[in-house]
Amino acid sequence: MQPLRGQVVPVFLLHRFADEARGILGHSQAHLEAALTYLNNNGYTVVSVRQVVESVISGESLPPRAVAFSLDDGFYDQAKTALPVFESYQAPVTLFLATDMQDQRYWSWDYKLEYLFKHTSLEYLELDLGEGTREMAFADPGDRRTLVRKLRNVHKRLPNHGAEAAVASFAERLEVDLPAEAPDEYQPITWEQARSLESSYIEFGPHTQRHPILAQISDTQAQKEITGSWKALQANIANPVPIFCYPSGREGIDFGEREQEIVKQAGLIGALSADPGYVHLTQAKNNLYALKRFSFPNDMAHFKQYCSWLEYAKERMSRG
Structure with missing residues (x-):
C-alpha cells in the first residue's frame, strides 16, 4: 500500500507549547520528540513546507513517506520549546508569523x-x-x-x-484589565530571535499582520494584512518562505477567492488552510492557494494513522 501513500503528504499544524510557569496549555515537548523519533525509526522523511509546495508545482518527486510540519502565530513558547527539538532532529519546520506581534507586541x-x-x-x-x-x-x-x-x-x-x-x-x-501589549503568557518571538533561529531546518513565513479573520475585513484591509506580512518577513528574515498561511484557515468561511487572489498577486507560490486533509503531489488534485493540513494529534495512534497509508485509504473510500 505504500505507493498509495506516496501520492500524498500530511502537513501537520501545531500551535502553543505547554509552559506551566506561564500558564500556557499546549503540546508537550515529550510528545513532539516521540513523534519525531517514530518517524526516524520507521522510514519516514521530514521535508519542509517549501519542498512540498515546490514539488507540487514542479512535479518533482519527494521521498515516498514524506511528512511536513508547520507552526502558526509566532509565540515565544514555540521558539523556546518546539524549534530546538526540530533542529536537534534535523527535521524541517516552518513557523508562520503574524508580524505585528513582532513589530508591536500586538495580540489579537x-x-x-x-x-x-x-x-x-x-x-x-x-x-x-x-x-x-x-x-x-x-x-x-x-x-x-x-x-x-x-x-x-x-x-x-x-x-x-x-x-x-x-x-x-x-x-x-x-472585571479584568486588558494589557495594551501582549503579556508574558502571549509573548511573541522577536525578530532578533527569529533571525538567530533561521537555519537549514527552521524557516519563517507570513501569517498576516494582526491575525484577523480575513473574510471579515475590507478589500483594502485584506490587501494590507497579506502583503504587509510578506513585506515584513522580507525585511527582517534572510530567506522567508514565499507561502502564506490563513488565520483560522477554513476555506469558504475564513478566506475565499478574494484572499487567494491577493496572495497570488503578492508573488507567493502557495497558501495553507487549516482544513484537514493531505496535500496531493499532483497539481490537478490541489488548490495551491488552499492546501490542507492536519492538526497535530495529541496521541500517537492518530499521528501514526495520518502518517501511514491508512488515513489516506479511508479518505479515498469516503469519496467513493
Missing part, C-alpha cells in the same frame, strides 16, 4: 478573549451563544476552555471590529 482579539476568562475572579456569566441568554458557569478549567472555544467560534462570524468591541465589553463584564 481571540487571545485576549482567552486571557480574560483565564484571569477573571468570576465563575459565571449570562451569555447568549445563539440559543437564548442563560447563565454559563466556568469555574472548572475544562468548562472555561470549552466556553472560550464556543465564544471564539461565535465571534469569528463578526466583522473584525465587532469582535474587538465584544472583547472590550467582556473585559468590563469580567
